[in-house]
Amino acid sequence: MSTSAPSAPDLRAEMRKGAESLATAAPPSQERGITSDLSVDEALLLHAGGWEPLDLVCGVAVVSVPVGVWNWGRGAISLASDAHNAAVDQAATALRAECGKVHGHGVVGVRVDVEVRTHHIEVALVGTAVRPAHGNDPRGRDAAEAMPFVSDLSARDFTLLLRAGWMPVGLAFGACFVYAPRRTAGTAMRQSTQNVELTNYTEAMYSARESAMERMQTSALEAGGEGVVEVKVTEGPMSFARHAVGFAAWGTAVRLVADEHQFVEPELVLPLDDAVVAFEAQSLRGAGGKR
């Protein structure tokens, strides 16, 4: 995405001014310094959208999974699914509490780290609490104070949605674990040479996937959302129990807060540069990282 044409500020003068501010000893500050994990680009976009970062906040929850849950059974593994959903819920609650402590209206850029182990599930959420710099929260005064939103959208996507008249209201999440069904030996033999759909497998996988999606939808509705964007569905067998497959679906629940959707009217551009590999005079252990 392009930025507006720069009005050619005098960068050297700015740099000198900056250096000068350190040359004179700083007055002791009573302010509570903000910490934020936004990159420079994101912070600028956030400010351009009229919001400001407050603090780095986190929420972590570890939930126990009873022993024996992963032994082969039939159908959905409800104890594991409940544990996973509870872990995400609790972590989000802790995150919102931290956000509330710094008077934030919501948390953006949440990084979601999930670890599913044999006997416990750990969910860690980290993001930046934000609030409107001046003016009001588009959700209305009461909504803003009641329930901070949690969203894994980047600050960039957040400001884009705001412009279109939408706001995130929460993290929508649903998980479901299922046992891979067993075929009887007779069935296995019969099916081994045919092109045939394995209906019981299909049913089981289908069911679990739909179940995860449905829980996600329910959590979106509970957060007061009208829709969910950026849905991601991940699935895979557990590393410690290959016959158990886990499905997780999550996204950001959003709501239209303006009277109607504001069209963004994008411009079509035709870039004339080729994809070149940037020549690096000296590459020390790769790039300097995202700072």
Add this chain to the structure above:
Amino acid sequence: MTGLSDSGNPVAPPDIPAGDLPEAAVRRLQSGAYSSGLSVPDFAACLELGLEPVALVQGFCVMQWAWYGSGSGYMRGMSPYTFGSGGGGYSETYRCPHGFVSAEHRTWGQNLEQPWVEEAWARGYGTAYTRMIEEATAQGAHGVIGVVDRIGTVADTGTTEFHFLGTAVTVDGGRPPAGGVPWSTYLAGQRLTKSIEAGFMPVAVVASLASVRVWAFCVTEYLMEGQVGMGWGYTGGGPQLVEQVSKAHMAARQLARKHVRRQLVGDELHGATIDVATRELAQGDEVIDCTLRGNRVRRFKDFDPIAPPRPTVRLG
């Protein structure tokens, strides 16, 4: 300038305050031509800002974690086995609700911050950072940009190495900060330019480690092993949150933030990264180490938000 006199004999290097820099570093810094860790685009951007690269600077330090021996936390009266906070940090106690005493049943548990670990880490980080800054000061630099830090354990040796690398620069027409210690930042190139344009001056890269040890008590131990029934752990009433471990995780992150904030002295932290490493010991015990790193910056002019950018769709 190669350190040779007119007659071709080596001469003693001029008197630069070397601090505790290794000899090799002193010799390298004297060679004259600068090297920089900047890529070509970053180099171009920094010239735009009036920053002139002066030298590639680095600092290095290897720390050993020791319980015993002189200088260790143990010898200074800190101990992991004290009740309460011991070192004055965060702690939280958990007591067994079962009213039952046995050799196997852990009636008492604690979440404990480990200030001796944090202190050793801070010392290692600080020493390596200071050495890098010393190299920069020796060159008359005003600041160091494009800092790359690497913190790693040398496998199985119980040591941690801290390595800093950056490009020392001078500001055209500027002065070094009050106190003579160059400023530093992880940023370089376009990102640094944007940060300056937005009105933020880099002050220093800051980082902190928070280390929290979980000494599990009976309920935690049973929950982490998924024990069902017996009333010890899982009671069958729905998913059970493992409160002790969850709190420890939260504490580790909050403490890292608190330690960093102390170093900010009212300035802001931008572009922070959190890294968490957990080491699981037996029976539900674990150690949670949380590292928070970022750029300490100070606002030097009123903030001018950029105009909202134009959305575009690319063809091809």
Add this chain to the structure above:
Amino acid sequence: MTDPSARVPGPEAHDLPKDAAHRLEELEHGLFTSDLSVNEFLLVKEAGFHPLGFVMGSSIYHIGIQTRKWGESQELTKLTEAMYTARELAMTRMEEEAEELGADGVVGVRLDVNYYEWGNDSAEFIAFGTAVKAEDGNSYRNALGKPFTSDLSGQDFWTLMQTGHVPQGLVMGTCVFHIAHRKLTQALGSMGQNVELPNFTQALYEARELAMTRMQDEAGRLNASGIVGVRLEEKSHQWGSHTIEFLALGTAVTRGTGEVTLPKPTTIISLDN
């Protein structure tokens, strides 16, 4: 040999598991879900459509054995049929979910094949995408009266609509081909030379042509005027290196009604990397 590209009769209309039905009901009551990124979401709105729901279809299929002559290059029709049918089942179920929601079409369709350790010679074929509906009240369904499917991203969908074309459906053609192993004398004869290997050339040519022709036939059935975004994928899946599946995928389109003026793009040279 039956023509594997003939449409197999689809599963019964209410073939979807009951969980799917419940989830779709929730979507019909106003909640929408989509796997579109924020960029794509905004562009889909710009194109005059609104997302209805994330739709999925899947089928776990066992691929039967097919014997083949080691020394002859030939299409393995049984395998072709299997790969085709499995994908069709997944796509059809996804279309059914879209139809249930009253959608005009599905964008961003992805077709994936997953292998699980516990299934020998079986794989899960999944199709998913976001069902959308036009906001101007017109119907954009295709010539068969079904919601269109397309693997176009939100950006490509918007750009396509700008040109005045409308997607009709995701069309695919598949062909599983066995490449003959060369006889020892043949291999020795050409060792060390720069030479075309005629049987390989012929085999791969034929296989690709078959796949593409079948794809075009599908487009023809939709009365499409063309196909955009054609992708030719070649995979050996789990069969070893002499058996390859050629899959041709694209989105069939027709010219829409109404005047359309193409916006002129601005040329830019971006200087950042």
